[in-house]
Amino acid sequence: MTVRGLLRRLVPPAEGPAATPWPRVQPKAMTLRRLLTERYGPLGVALAMIAVILLAGFLLPTSQHLASLMVTVPATTAALAGSRVTAVIAGLSCGGALILDAYDGLLDTSIFAVHLLAILLVSGFVIGFRSLRERNIRELTEVRTVSETMQRILLRPLPPRMGSLLIRSAYHASHPHALIGGDLFAAVRTADGARVMIGDVKGKGLPAVEDAAALLGAFRGTSHRTLPLRQLVADLEANARSYFSEAAMVDPDAVERFITVLVLEVPEGAGEVRMVNCGHPPPYLISPQGAGVVLPQRPAPPLGLGSVHAEDYLVDTFPFTPGSTLLLYTDGTYEARDAEGRFYDLDTRVASWPGSTPDELLSHVLSGLTAHVGGEMGLDDDVAMVALQPGPAGSPRTQGTGAAR
Template identity: 60%
Template sequence: MKDSLTHRLRRLPGRRAAPHGSGPGPSWVTLLTQGHGPLALALFMIISIVVTGFILPPTEHLASLMVVVPATTAVLAGPGTTTLSAALSCVAAFVLDVHDNLLGTSIPAVHQLEILLVSAFVIASRSIRDRSVRELMEVRIVSDTIQRVLLRPLPPRIGPLLVRAAYHASHPYAQIGGDLYAVARSAAGVRFLIGDVKGKGLPAVEDAEALLGAFRGAARRFGSLPELVADLEHSIRGHFEETGRTDSDAVERFITALVLEVPDDCAEIHMVNCGHPPPYMAQRSGTLLLSPATPSPPLGLGSLDAGDYIVDTFPFGREATLLLYTDGAIEARNDDGQFYDLGAHVATWPGSRPEELLQHVLDGLSLHVGGGAIKLDDDIAMIAVQYGDGFPSPSPAPSDERLLAS
């Protein structure tokens, strides 16, 4: 059940693959589909049918069974190998017909025609399938390239922080969607962005690209989070106005976002929440939900005045791990319609490293949705953050009254 979800997600940094040669040997499926396996199987089938035909009385005609050989080969191999197996099948069928004393009848011609027609059909079908597979692979390559340009892999370490991320698009063949994240180094410390675009499809990807581009350009220019968020609001409004000229639905779109800063000189975090699910902080004393005192509206619906954005501050110690996520992680339902209780699952995390927290959450999500192929109606993006070496000196912690109440 663990692998069913994990393999649908991007490989988490820090997870090592099994050493080459340490696993079990190749399976029978690999032996039949790789190298000369398909041709070997075709020869085995031909020889088996011919030998059986020579053993049975001449009244038992097995030449018609040769149509099975190219049909089976086409499932395992390409047109070239299938054509070769078809030619060998025709020769073998002729040999059987000679053995059965059928040369003076029309039966050998019927056998040859059967093999040729079936072979032509399966070869054409295989050629179409191979072309479709190539086109799909090219699309996946383009999609992966777009993903790396748009949703760049986060560095495993930035400043004093260890960072791990995971992403899953709701569409089974998509690599990217409307969820987004980014990280940037600034003079004030390390700044994170995680967001969720309203809507799906290409418009959502375009909106995500607009916000990511704005954040990457502004994260280093503004000294305070309110100024940064106000600039993001200005950029997103401009993007929606521009796209609204050709897309009437653009005026109804918005982006929930969480902008977070971890200063280099103190053990705390600063956060501006624009309608986004609040993060969790896992530590030995318990799991805390970092709810904002006054949440701001989502981007596209907010204010252009930096003074309207409230910064929330929370202590962030060496033993704490921060989990940022999008709403796909809390809106996943099981067969009974129950939502995934992310907070309760984070509270049961026994590990210590950020990649372990992500894996723990993903394992729980896999069990919640049934343990099979992941079925979600929304994308999921998650970031786990904790201090590595170079932990800053602790600063006086702000009041935890509101934090504990949440």
């Protein structure tokens, strides 16, 4: 089950932070690369090179003609700055060559013309290539902006609160240039509470994103209806089958795809959670009494392999009172390996959580996961997590805390 490295980040709604940012190592000092490429760095490097070449030309005998070295200045500048700065430096390099050749007495010879011609030709080539590169970067930026917008539309940020239910989420896509992959989550407000879904699509790449988008659309369109939870899951199964059948017309492998999902219903003020688990990793329930997974009495097959009849699904119900926290996650969390091939011990990490809020829980799990794999780039699978906690009813601005363990 898969696809990569994020959310990485999700844009939080104005009401509060719904997504926990992925832990990142912040540099303590400006790196050499930033020093050379930002602001006046490229101009300073070019001027320093011209000064060094001029100084060496004045110190060496006039028989040593160093004006030809000026061609290296615009070539170096093009790697650090834009075409305009490179053009300015090319003009200064021609001036430097003029000074050196005048000092060496070469203005009346063909050598001076060769030096200027070399600088102009090299400068013209590097400025042209730099202009093409800048245009490609602009086009790529525009394409990525549109792509990110579409991805954010598909995987919307979860609201920080639905009624008294506090919600926090985190996401990391396995692909280095994607915001979403085959993992998914969604939450919708219902007449008597909230419904939350987390899932994992079989496969990677664009087909996984398409499968995730199809399921998210079906869930959002169905969950608002006043259907029993088991009927909702049966409808999702019917939608998944229909989608996979249509996809198989152009992709024969679509008939082998499926989606594991966990669907929760949290009635407002009921102090309980109703759950249907379709082949997904069981959630963690953390309370003042301890932490453990909530195993379904009879797990259903993943979507695409299950039944379209509501009576075939069993709804599990368990307590969810103030002071408790639920952690939903995908298999990319506990299947992450370190350099020695050891899996991430999610059980121990969750059990050692010392905090009390959903934000603290996600930060605790994410920091341990990032350290285990040696940094965010060490993750080669999607990771999605959602933390839920019942907050005090009737005070939507209250953040709500559970009992510290």
